[in-house]
Structures are given as C-alpha cells and as structure tokens.
C-alpha cells in the first residue's frame with residue numbers, strides 16, 4: 798500500500814491549512830459539545846495534525862491521540878502539535894494501538910475514503926470505543942458513501958448522517974457519519 802511521502806505530506810499540510818481550516822473548526826466545535834471533561838479522543842488518519850491542534854487549543858483537558866499510516870504525516874503532526882500533549886502513533890486503522898474500550902470519542906476527517914479494508918477498520922473502531930462511546934466520521938459527500946455507510950451499519954447498527962455546511966463554501970461537500978458503541 799502506498800502512503801503519503803514526505804514532499805506529498807508537506808504539500809498536503811499547506812493545502813489543508815488553506816482549504817480545510819473551516820472544517821477543522823467545525824469538527825472541533827462538535828467534539829467540544831460532545832465530550833465530558835478529560836475525555837479520551839482519537840483522530841484516525843490525522844495527517845498533519847491540524848484538527849488535533851484546533852482541538853488541543855480549544856479543550857486542553859482532553860486526552861488526545863492521533864494515528865496515521867504515513868510516518869511523514871506523523872512527523873509533521875509532531876511539529877504542528879509541539880506545544881501540546883498529544884500521543885501520535887504511526888498505525889493502520891485496521892490495527893489500532895489502543896486497548897479495548899479505551900476511547901470516548903473517535904473522529905476522522907477526510908480520511909475514511911482512503912481506507913482499503915473498511916470492514917476491518919470499522920471492527921477495530923468498535924473494539925477501541927468504550928460502551929456508549931461515539932465516532933464522528935467526516936468525509937467527502939460523494940466518496941464511497943454507500944460502502945462507508947454499509948461498513949458502519951454492519952458493526953454499529955444505526956448510522957446517523959448529516960450534511961455539513963461550512964462557512965464561505967457555496968456547496969456542501971462533507972458528510973458526517975455518526976455511530977455509537
């Protein structure tokens with residue numbers, strides 16, 4: 798499987814800052830509203846760690862983790878998050894480094910459409926969530942939509958979906974899939 802190389806990761810970091818800051822703010826606001834004090838949150842496919850940096854600034858009480866398949870993305874995320882306490886790990890969503898039932902909230906932003914084996918990844922997601930824990934998966938509205946919904950539904954039963962509108966974007970391009978363990 799190919800992963801983001803170093804130059805590609807740097808390029809993505811620059812583009813994400815320019816194009817996706819509104820999305821990161823929106824997701825950080827959602828997570829703020831959905832987590833109790835000191836909750837444990839993991840960002841799956843964190844890339845350069847932009848979402849986590851918004852979250853860490855907004856909610857310094859949270860225990861934050863980020864995983865990504867690309868060691869280059871994790872290297873950049875370490876720099877992005879140098880001033881915050883965040884556990885960053887190179888890992889595949891199909892084999893998460895977290896113990897069973899250890900996560901209160903899992904999030905993912907524009908990453909799930911890249912995951913090669915959705916059923917395995919969703920089974921891992923279910924394993925690491927505490928009973929009652931939730932996941933919010935934000936991804937492009939037209940990318941593998943049915944496949945994502947089917948994989949989440951097969952493991953979690955019900956899947957709530959919401960079309961996410963971002964300020965200044967004329968067209969809504971993001972769907973949030975929300976599930977509860």
Ligand SMILES: C[S@@+](CC[C@H](N)C(=O)[O-])C[C@H]1O[C@@H](n2cnc3c(N)ncnc32)[C@H](O)[C@@H]1O
Nearest residue numbers: 842843844865866867870889890906907908911
């Ligand atoms: C388009 S980037 C999104 C990064 C970040 N979430 C954001 O919103 O800026 C997709 C990320 O998912 C990661 N990724 C893709 N497949 C993965 C997998 N199987 N396990 C972990 N991370 C994966 C990629 O390495 C990449 O960093």
